[in-house]
Amino acid sequence: MNPGGIDLEKTVMRILVRDPERYADREIEVSGWVRGNRDQKAFGFLAINDGTHFNPLQVVYDQGNVSSFEEVSRLRVGAAVTVRGKFLVTPDAKQPFEIIAHEIVLEGDAPEDYPIQPKRHTREFLREVAHLxxxxxxxxxxxxxxxxxxxxxxxxxxxxxxxxxxxxxITASDAEGAGELFRVTTLPAQKPPVNEQGEVDFSQDFFGRKANLTxxxxxxxxxxxxxxxxxxxxxxxxxxxxxxxxxxxxxxxxxxxxxxxxxxxxxxxxxxxxxxxxxxxxxxxxxxxxxxxxxxxxxxxxxxxxxxxxxxxxxxxxxxxxxxxxxxxxxxxxxxxxxxxxxxxxxxxxxxxxxxxxxxxxxxxxxxxxxxxxxxxxxxxxxxxxxxxxxxxxxxxxxxxxxxxxxxxxxxxxxxxxxxxxxxxxxxxxxxxxxxxxxxxxxxxxxxxxxxxxxxxxxxxxxxxxxxxxx
RNA sequence: UCCUCGAUAGCUCAAUGGUAGAGCAACCGGCUGUUAACCGGUAGGUUGUAGGUUCGAGUCCUACUCGAGGAGCCA
Incomplete structure (x- = not known):
């Protein structure tokens, strides 16, 4: 129960997909990131993905129902939102269900230079933004x-x-013959200790011997x-x-x-x-x-x-x-x-x-x-x-x-x-x-x-x- | 490490050695059920870096940096 007295259940896409009928016509709350926003004169559609399921959730927002309509219609891809509204099963539509929003709260904005666009990117470009x-x-x-x-x-x-x-x-063995090894050492890179032969003296290293990553x-x-x-x-x-x-x-x-x-x-x-x-x-x-x-x-x-x-x-x-x-x-x-x-x-x-x-x-x-x-x-x-x-x-x-x-x-x-x-x-x-x-x-x-x-x-x-x- | 190709707007790409463009994204506007929505408009650039050739270089030459593909090595 929320303070307004409406029976409202926080949920995620993974649960909704598993049993949509259970939520039919009920008030729910879902949070996620905007994948697309198609706004029209008096209503619009938000595709949000909350990370728990591959497919996004369609959010319908109408000027009559959502007080922040102007703000919502300008939401960009990448922004994080929380949506409260009525869950609707839509067997005849492209998407299996949608949510008719009565409240949409901006949790975290994404400025207009957000690099991920709703279009095809090359893998090379996406490697440069591996965090996104x-x-x-x-x-x-x-x-x-x-x-x-x-x-x-x-x-x-x-x-x-x-x-x-x-x-x-970490292993001391460099004898497995499976390629070049990464050395693990705490010896100083500048002027490491050397033995009588002038070689680096690994007996003074952390493990008292050469060590490598496995x-x-x-x-x-x-x-x-x-x-x-x-x-x-x-x-x-x-x-x-x-x-x-x-x-x-x-x-x-x-x-x-x-x-x-x-x-x-x-x-x-x-x-x-x-x-x-x-x-x-x-x-x-x-x-x-x-x-x-x-x-x-x-x-x-x-x-x-x-x-x-x-x-x-x-x-x-x-x-x-x-x-x-x-x-x-x-x-x-x-x-x-x-x-x-x-x-x-x-x-x-x-x-x-x-x-x-x-x-x-x-x-x-x-x-x-x-x-x-x-x-x-x-x-x-x-x-x-x-x-x-x-x-x-x-x-x-x-x-x-x-x-x-x-x-x-x-x-x-x-x-x-x-x-x-x-x-x-x-x-x-x-x-x-x-x-x-x-x-x-x-x-x-x-x-x-x-x-x-x-x-x-x-x-x-x-x-x-x-x-x-x-x- | 070797060979080949590439680098132009935020992204994806155009541009005979002669005024750097388009689509998407962004921004502004239109649209009563969209789903990679659609329609109109605006803005956006030291063409990877440094040299060189030329009246003139995004375009030709050299070096470098970064990226991709192939090879080697392997999982």
Whole structure:
């Protein structure tokens, strides 16, 4: 009850959409930001979005009903308002319902230089106003999907009894060989302490040794998999690579499950189930947002996602993939030869031209893969898998891990991995070591795949890339 | 890091080496159910920065800055 004695209920769009009939002809109060204002001589229409639902709410304001009519008719896009009025279900109109206002209060004005207009903006421009872009349709949809996808990922693993591990953000290990590292230090940038050789003396640093931001939680996850059996990490990851592409960021999130008593086949089964589960949940949880992507972002997206849900992913060994590529009529810029890593053009050809769906490529040559991957009996390949998907490229990379201590040590020696730093990783093999496997999913690449948005900078709220750390 | 392309009004884009324009947004006005509303009008510019060629440069040349796409690296 408000002071005026009218039965008035504060509500939000999410609730109204769920059960409009419950509110029919009742007095309600809704607050939101103006998305559009179409004023006429004696009445007008306000589209307001309160952030709780993708679609805006239509507010009808009439000179006879609203005392601040003149002020309301001049409201600009971006202003924040509170509206009180009668809720009306309008089954025959373009919008499912509207509110007939009797009071509209300006909560926060938006001056005429508000950069977001009710028109199409380029993504490049919107990146420059990343603090305002979540108020647009596209980014409203992207970031709600991002939130729901994170939820769906957790739900998938939790339903299966996986234990969520918070792997460290700061690590002392720089031996994982997964790209350039961000140094974490409290040493002064000017004149840091030096040792007798004239090198920076990291023994005087905060941790008494070199420390970096993590590039992967995998090694720590392996330790927990050998205690809990099924675990996953889901957290931020940092790469200081000087790579400027629509698929790379310096700070991104990774999902890394790790499963014990499991081999590469189990690993691929898990990856496939996870992708399908997340897609299915997102389509069920955010139909308005997905419809927007299908219609305005990527015309082929709907068919692609539905195909994934209905069909098994393809699986092909690296060796067979090379044979397919060698027989291909397509002209490749880079030569195809056993022992060479697959180039982007080769991966795209396989997933987009040969299989037309996600494909696992397995059993890569030992020499082009990481030291921890399990060696196959042929002595040439390792039990690795990459999941290639149309449009995005490499979405998942994983492997069965080398559980045999002597073979692991031998590979570390061959690839110049510092044995002393990873003593604990070797002990995992010494004490109750068993076969186990895992993979890493680039969370942003998953979002790109789900939404059809082609640039990683547009699926991260405030993206960090080379030479760019605004906001 | 390499290759290619680009930078003109707040936004999206035009403009043979010869007076910088349009649509949208903004502002003013019109319109009794609009929904990317519609109609009329007004205002808005050191053409990314610094040099150079030329009688004359948004346009040609050089360097730089920023952005995008492709490649490498990877998730």
């Amino acid at each position: 872009r979540p108020r647009t349709n596209l980014f409203s949809a992207v970031f709600r999907i991002r939130s729901l996808a994170a939820y769906a990922v957790h739900e998938f693993f939790q339903e299966r009894g996986f234990v969520y591990i918070h792997s460290p953000i 590039v992967s939680g995998q090694l720590e996850a392996e330790a927990f998999a050998l205690a809990f059996r099924d675990v996953y990490t889901f957290g931020p990851t940092f790469r200081a690579e000087n790579s400027n592409t629509p698929r790379h960021a310096a700070e991104f999130w990774m999902i890394e499950p790790e499963i014990a008593f499991a081999d590469l086949q189990d690993d691929m089964d898990l990856a496939e189930q996870m992708i399908k589960s997340v897609i299915g949940k997102i389509m069920a949880l955010a139909p308005e947002e997905m419809e927007f992507f299908f219609k305005f972002v990527d015309k082929g997206l709907e068919v692609r996602l539905r195909t994934i849900l209905e069909q098994d992913f393809a699986r092909v060994t690296y060796t067979n993939a090379i044979e397919i590529l060698e027989k291909a009529k397509a002209q490749f810029e880079y030569p195809v030869a056993w022992g060479n890593d697959l180039q982007t053009e080769h991966e795209r050809y396989l997933t987009e031209q040969v299989f037309h769906k996600p494909v696992f490529v397995t059993d890569y040559p030992r020499d082009i893969k990481a030291f921890y991957m399990r060696q196959n009996d042929d002595g040439k390949t390792v039990a690795a898998m990459d999941l290639l998907v149309p449009g995005v490229g490499e979405l998942i990379g994983g492997s069965q891990r080398e559980e045999r201590a002597e073979l692991l040590e031998q590979r570390m020696k061959e690839t110049n991995i510092n044995r002393d730093e990873l003593w604990w990783y070797l002990e995992l093999r010494k004490y109750g070591g068993v076969k186990h496997a895992g993979f890493g999913v680039g969370f942003e690449r998953l979002i790109m795949y789900l939404t059809g948005v082609g640039n990683i900078r547009d699926v991260i709220p405030f993206p960090r890339t080379v030479n760019s750390c605004e906001f």
